[in-house]
Amino acid sequence: MSNVHHGPYIDTSEHELSQYDKQAIALSEILRRQSILTTDEVRRTIEDFNTPYDPYFENRIRALIAICVEKNVLVQSEIQEQIDTMQIPEHSTYENAVRAFASLLVAKNITSYQEIQDQVSTNEKRTHALGASVVAKAWLDIDYKNRLLSDARSAISEMGIALEEHVEFRIVENTPTLHHVVVCTLCSCYPRALLGEPPEWYKSMVYRQRVVAEPRQVLLEMGLPLDEQVKLRVVDSTADVRYLVIPKIPEGVESLSEDQAAKLVTRDSMIGVSHAMPVA
């Protein structure tokens, strides 16, 4: 393998969401819930940009504004005027756009600052701890695991976790002989209801291209060398189904409580780019 040229390394550093990023996400969801736009329209708009999904949030806010103008929810000149009036010179174009867009939607009674803040707060509660609790229960209760594998939505609802209505969920299981890794080559489909917002690397062109073009190498670089005896299954979530991986059960997990087991389940293991942590 040493004289095969591999693609660029995937930068796996973590990036915290800024308040602007959180508002951009919240505005997306509010506009969708009000049937002002659909996820598909946002994707279609972004795909026409020079560098789709890069930078991610900048393109997202640009798409939301473009669709609202397309649908006459607002007029190009008024959003431009709002940006000009409200802009803070020290802030980036992106930050100024988010602030102006939000304030225009509020002025037009499409939403309120309270609704935006409530959505931001709801989204902050969506962390990978939700997915980890589902995985831990599946590890320790085989009947639950089987229900989860056959009807994810209903099994997850048993745990009182709220799921989006406009997508479906499917849980896949990693075993000693089968390993799943999930990607969305077309955009950034991800089980946000169970994991929160995906990491930057998951949304990057580098990961999205390389994990289908050289999956075993990507896993190796991300710290997961897969044995030859293990069958790899790359899952490209191309449509309305969101995938969560049950990582391979660590040895000795049956001696733990669900809470203790959940602490071993990392976000990356539920994407499939690493294993869960071992039992101490």
Next chain:
Amino acid sequence: MGQQFGIGDTVIVQSRKVTHHHRTPSYIYGKEGRIEKIHGKFKNPEQLAYGNNGLPEQTLYSVLFKYTDVEISKDILPSDELMMDIFEHWLSPGPKK
């Protein structure tokens, strides 16, 4: 249920010259796989993307491919697989096995 394919059926992904928004990655065009799961009916994203109502709903399938048949990677082993969700109107029946 009214869908064209059953679990285990061999299917071939159509190759189309499309300029509009769609959700079948070009790397899978023309490739042969088999139906692994039937997800049910969903609104057509190709229509929704342009403000249409996405009806009639189309059946969405999980299709499993032998990675070697996909022909995009040398970094895989013979038993490795690729799985993705494809709408019925992008699938043609494959040869009977």
